Amino acid sequence: MVTKKSKAKVKKPAKKAAPKKVKKAKKIKKAVKAKKPVKAKVGTKASKKPVGKKKVPVKKKPAVKTAAKKPAKKIAAARTAKPSFQAGEDRPVGRITHYFDQIEVGVIELTEDLVVGEVIRIVGGEDTDFKQIVESMELDHEKIEKAKKGKEVGLQLKKKAREGYKVYRVKG
Secondary structure (H helix, E strand, O other), X not given: OOOOOOOOOOOOOOOXXXXXXXXXXXXXXXXXXXXXXXXXXXXXXXXXOOOOOOOOOOOOOOOOOOOOOOOHHHHHHHHHOOOOOOOOOOEEEEEEEEEEOOOOEEEEEEOOOEEOXXXXXXXXXXXXXXXXXXXXXXXXXXXXOEEOOOOEEEEEOOOOOOOOOEEEEOOO
């Protein structure tokens, strides 16, 4: 028996995309020479390569916050208002924010400057009212001679104190 070989249709190999790439490359070269931006599809190699000059990001200036202006009445009232203390009275310096029992140290949040050698008075509770000389002060575990307003400093206290007790500078 003789069998005929069936001729199966042989598919021709698909054309490669080389001609498209060559066209894109030529287009890019022309654009670079003319210094024109090239539009490329997202995700293609052409879109990932920089064309011409590199773009430098523009630095934005930080937004400047302006302080809220107080009405003129409040400013005038603040200038004419008398301080809550008299000339001979003690002047408020701050308040106790924490007290360490074992080492007898109080942390004071200052509302005024404080210098080593000044006499302070600590008042609070029913029976706490004592005076003492500021012998040493610490800020971030470093001894300092002068502390500015707004800082929290540690002071060795001779009696117990609690949070919220007021600290005054003794005059005279």
